[in-house]
Structures are given as C-alpha cells and as structure tokens.
Amino acid sequence: MEVDTAHSLQLSSRRLNLPRNSxxxxxxxxxxxxxxxxxxVCAKASCKKNFEDNVQERSLNPDDMTTPFGDPFFQQxxxxxxxxxxxxxxxxxxxxxxxxxxLTLIGSMDPPVTLVMSLEKRTNAFLYEFLSDWCxxxxxxxxxxxxxxxxxxxxxxxxxxxxxxxxxxxxxxVEPLLAKLHPYIGFNLVIMLATGxxxxxxxxxxxxxxxxxAHTYRQNHLAMGITSSTELCGxxxxxxxxxxxxxxxxxxxxxxWSTSFTSYSAALSHMHGLLLQVSxxxxxxxxxxxxxxxxxxxxxxxxxxxxxxxxxxxxxxxxTHNHGPILFVDKNTPSFIHLPxxxxxxxxxxxxxxxxxTTFDVNLNYTHPFERRRISGI
Numbered sequence: 001m002e003v004d005t006a007h008s009l010q011l012s013s014r015r016l017n018l019p020r021n022s023x024x025x026x027x028x029x030x031x032x033x034x035x036x037x038x039x040x041v042c043a044k045a046s047c048k049k050n051f052e053d054n055v056q057e058r059s060l061n062p063d064d065m066t067t068p069f070g071d072p073f074f075q076q077x078x079x080x081x082x083x084x085x086x087x088x089x090x091x092x093x094x095x096x097x098x099x100x101x102x103l104t105l106i107g108s109m110d111p112p113v114t115l116v117m118s119l120e121k122r123t124n125a126f127l128y129e130f131l132s133d134w135c136x137x138x139x140x141x142x143x144x145x146x147x148x149x150x151x152x153x154x155x156x157x158x159x160x161x162x163x164x165x166x167x168x169x170x171x172x173x174v175e176p177l178l179a180k181l182h183p184y185i186g187f188n189l190v191i192m193l194a195t196g197x198x199x200x201x202x203x204x205x206x207x208x209x210x211x212x213x214a215h216t217y218r219q220n221h222l223a224m225g226i227t228s229s230t231e232l233c234g235x236x237x238x239x240x241x242x243x244x245x246x247x248x249x250x251x252x253x254x255x256x257w258s259t260s261f262t263s264y265s266a267a268l269s270h271m272h273g274l275l276l277q278v279s280x281x282x283x284x285x286x287x288x289x290x291x292x293x294x295x296x297x298x299x300x301x302x303x304x305x306x307x308x309x310x311x312x313x314x315x316x317x318x319x320t321h322n323h324g325p326i327l328f329v330d331k332n333t334p335s336f337i338h339l340p341x342x343x344x345x346x347x348x349x350x351x352x353x354x355x356x357x358t359t360f361d362v363n364l365n366y367t368h369p370f371e372r373r374r375i376s377g378i
Contacts, residue, residue, distance in 0.1 A: 089135040107150035111336035115187040117154040120162045123193040129291040149306045165281035175264040189272045195279045199231040201255040203273035210272040220300040233280035308339040313375040316351035
C-alpha cells in the first residue's frame with residue numbers, strides 16, 4: 001500500500017468473452033464488425049499474412065502535415081485550450097521547473113494523483129478523447145471519481161513518442177521524465193497508452209496494488225474478456241524466441257521499469273504504473289473505437305484506484321493497518337491511503353515519539369468507497 005500525498009500541485013463475436021456486467025453490448029458488436037472487416041478477427045493459422053505487420057510495422061501518422069493547421073499537436077493544443085478556457089473543466093499546470101512539458105489536470109486537486117501519457121502518436125487521439133470525455137462528463141461514476149482525486153494529462157510530448165508499433169520490454173526510456181515530473185505533481189500511478197497488442201502490463205513495488213488494477217481493467221474490457229489468457233492480436237510468427245512470444249501474448253504480465261538499475265530506480269521504487277496496449281499493430285492508425293473499447297475498463301479501474309481514505313494530521317505521523325506496510329503522513333498535508341473494501345483498523349503513531357496517538361476503523365464498500373478524515377488533538 002502506498003500513500004499518495006498532495007503536492008503543489010476472442011477471435012470472433014461468438015468467442016468474445018465479455019464481463020457479465022458490461023453495460024455496452026452494442027459497442028462490442030460494432031467493434032467486432034470493424035475488426036472482422038479489417039481482417040483482425042481470425043484463427044491463428046489463417047492470420048500469417050497479418051503478422052508480418054505485427055510489431056515490426058513502421059507506420060507514420062498521416063496527419064503529420066507541414067502546415068500548422070494540419071499538425072496534430074497544434075490541433076491538440078487548441079482542443080486543450082478550449083477545455084481550460086471555455087469549458088473551464090481543466091486547469092493548466094505551470095511551473096518554471098516544468099517548462100517545455102504540457103500538463104493539464106482534471107478533478108478535485110486532491111490525492112490520489114494519476115499521470116496519463118501517450119507513448120505513441122497512434123494513441124494521441126485516445127488520450128484526447130479520454131481527457132475531453134472525463135472533463136465535460138455527465139457520467140455519475142466519473143463525477144464521483146473526480147470529486148476526490150486528480151488526473152494529470154501529459155500531452156504534445158512528441159520527443160518521447162514513437163512513430164511505430166512496437167513490443168515493450170521495459171519503461172526505461174520514460175524513467176528520466178517521470179523522475180523529473182514526480183516532485184512537482186506528486187503522482188504515484190502513471191498510465192501509459194500504446195499499441196502493439198490488446199493487453200495490460202503493470203509496474204510497481206512488490207505487494208503493491210498495480211496488479212489488482214490490471215486485473216480489474218482486463219475483467220471490464222470489451223475485447224479481453226475474462227476467460228482467455230492470451231491476447232487477441234495473434235501470434236507474432238517473427239519471434240524466434242518462443243519464450244519471448246509466450247510472455248508477449250499474455251493478457252496481463254508484470255514488467256519492470258528498467259531491465260537494470262539506473263540512476264532513476266530509487267525515485268521510481270514506490271511508483272505504480274499501467275501500460276495499456278489498446279490495439280493491434282495492423283489496425284488502422286486512427287481507430288475511432290480505441291477509447292470506446294476501453295472506457296468501461298478505465299472507469300472501473302479508477303473506482304478501485306480511488307478507494308481509500310484521505311487523512312490529514314497536525315503533525316508528522318506513522319500509520320499502520322492490517323492491509324499493508326507502515327505509511328508516513330506529513331504534517332498538515334492531505335495524504336491518500338489506498339484501502340480495499342471491508343473493515344480496516346488504522347493506528348496513528350507520532351513520527352517523533354513513536355507513541356500511539358489514536359486508533360479508528362474505516363469500513364468501505366461499493367456505496368461508500370471513500371472517506372476523508374482529519375486527526376485532531378494530537
């Protein structure tokens with residue numbers, strides 16, 4: 001368990017396994033038809049022609065024009081500007097140490113704080129649809145999530161983005177960026193959007209909660225289903241290493257931030273992450289259903305992500321509970337403690353004297369997933 005502290009901030013529609021509580025069966029049917037039309041839905045033995053594109057594909061964004069109005073990053077800047085200045089549902093993050101990074105946030109500005117970023121130009125449209133939908137939402141579930149949490153979107157960052165679909169073995173290439181942003185934003189979960197399959201990779205400390213979020217995401221996904229263990233994009237026949245293929249096709253798998261120790265490893269040792277790979281390499285570049293297909297998964301995952309308590313104490317304190325390790329809460333700083341549903345007993349100790357100061361219970365459930373409490377009289 002981690003404390004998030006506030007800072008200055010399968011193969012056919014017949015075999016497609018859906019979660020029982022799916023609220024959008026009509027969306028699933030549309031998605032399957034699109035994939036069938038594009039030759040995506042097929043038996044592995046008949047898909048060899050498609051696998052030549054898988055992972056090795058080098059697709060350029062056709063919207064990369066030479067004129068400003070054809071530049072997708074220019075268009076995205078206008079869209080975010082509208083959300084911030086006209087709709088007034090998003091707020092630009094400005095800090096002299098973050099010059100050159102375009103960041104906007106939605107939510108209550110309370111912890112927990114989540115960073116969302118796109119690793120490829122192929123998923124930029126997903127990021128902006130995610131931002132605009134949640135920013136101007138009328139959905140009660142999304143409103144409830146944003147009422148006690150913050151989501152920060154990093155956009156227009158073409159310096160770290162890939163033009164091509166690829167297989168990810170680590171997130172080492174984004175370590176420097178995350179280590180730079182973290183002290184000023186205070187996020188403890190980063191969501192990275194990419195292609196190269198329809199699957200989820202999770203990062204984080206041992207016994208952390210990222211794995212649980214990954215399973216929640218998969219269980220509510222319109223295309224991943226709940227019974228198959230391998231992703232639907234098919235076998236990349238170009239893999240010479242069969243073990244690598246087995247790891248590649250798994251729907252959910254743990255991944256390390258880096259394949260070796262780096263100067264950023266300590267800064268990211270308590271960071272949680274999800275790599276959401278949202279489409280196959282051979283699907284059309286600007287797939288309109290990317291976000292629709294993942295919307296319910298995002299909502300259910302964020303519901304779990306924001307289940308817990310925001311705690312504030314008049315002095316630095318140590319918190320223990322029966323679901324995780326000892327946690328530190330800074331003086332007069334709202335801190336989020338991620339907790340599961342059920343009853344949890346929390347004990348608060350003075351950081352300086354280590355004396356027990358108070359004990360209290362928190363009982364969380366589907367109708368009461370969140371609490372805010374200030375400890376007084378310490």
